[in-house]
Amino acid sequence: MSVEKVKQNYSSREKDRIFEQEFLPHIGSMYNFAYRLTFDEDDAKDLVQETYLKAFRFLNSFQQGTNAKAWLFRILKNSFINDFRKKSKQPAKVDYQEVETFYNSEDVDVSMTTDLRVETVQHMIGDEVSNALNALAVDFRTVIILCDLEGFTYEEMSKILDIPIGTVRSRLHRARNLLKEKLQAYAKSMGYNK
Amino acid sequence: MATNLFNWIRQNLFGQISCQRCLELLELMTDGEASPEEEAQFQKHIDDCLPCYETYNLEQSIKEMIRTKLEKKKVPDDLINSIKQKIRNTA
Structure with missing residues (x-):
């Protein structure tokens, strides 16, 4: 699947606005999703934090007007698979x-x-x-x-x-x-x- | 046998979809992903077919249960501040 990558060039003011108004409102859903993946409150917190830091770092890859929540969930899911599952003290329960x-x-x-x-x-x-x-x-x-x-x-x-x-x-x-x-x-x- | 004949008549003379097709559309309907045409076919079928109607009801009630009954955990108080702090430190 090809994901079109058009880099934006947001000013720092725009970045702050997007982060505050489009990203942070989803923190409840993100935290609950993280908790249901990890079954651990501290792990969930770390995972959400990591996701938001990445989202901010790669904010220029986010297109305004597209679905911010889906974009954030994608980062969280990838963080969980790539980084988190490996170092998580509790291995994910997979049958x-x-x-x-x-x-x-x-x-x-x-x-x-x-x-x-x-x-x-x-x-x-x-x-x-x-x-x-x-x-x-x-x-x-x-x-x-x-x-x-x-x-x-x-x-x-x-x-x-x-x-x-x-x-x-x-x-x-x-x-x-x-x-x-x-x-x-x-x-x-x-x-x-x- | 009588049921088979009944279904045959429904499908071939009245343009009804089969139960098999209805069950294939079930999740699309439950998730709001069916096309208007599929939706019409589905509705027409379940109006006359109690087992499919009941299966649809069950599917919907499970979805509703997931949406409304799962406990929502409160976001830890310091999480937003800690994220903002980290961003400021790296900026």
Whole structure:
């Protein structure tokens, strides 16, 4: 995917304005995303800080009028993969077997075998939802956060994650099926859905 | 058998999409990514198909659950200041 790189030449005043008005308002979403990647408050803080410092350093690569939030999320995601995962004291919880099984299955199964019910979902509390989401491998967790929590479009997700839209869709589909399995298992263990 | 015949009539005589096609459109609909034409086909199908309608409802309720029930962590008080300080130091 080619990303057009047109360098801007902002004055320091413009830089400050963009940083204050277009970048900083997203710090809440950024911090929460970082926390859901690292599961650690200090790590999340470092990751967000690193992201904002990079964003400022490379501000001339940012085009005004484009989606600042998507641009920031892309930097954060790259920082997490390139720098952070390596030095993080807590290795990201990735169930590689789970990832592999799902990435390698070509057939997209559209049948719905879950007997999860709307009422069960509506009665779930925050912790239960969190646990189910956090139990997913990081790549699957990420697409659900970007799409359902942050409301990014497929096209924006494709740019943030550097993958084609088709891959965004299939990954999201698999992530949702996995999430349903976790929710279903949880509902069963709690005696719902009898 | 009767169901198959019913579906065949719906799809071939009334231009209805199949359940398979409906489920393929499900996530596009849930995520607001379907084209107006896909949206119309989808709506027409779920108006008459309870299982697909229920699946769509479930999909929507899970999305809603993620959006509304996940705990949002408060940004640490000193984070913004610490970022600004670091930027000033490197400027």
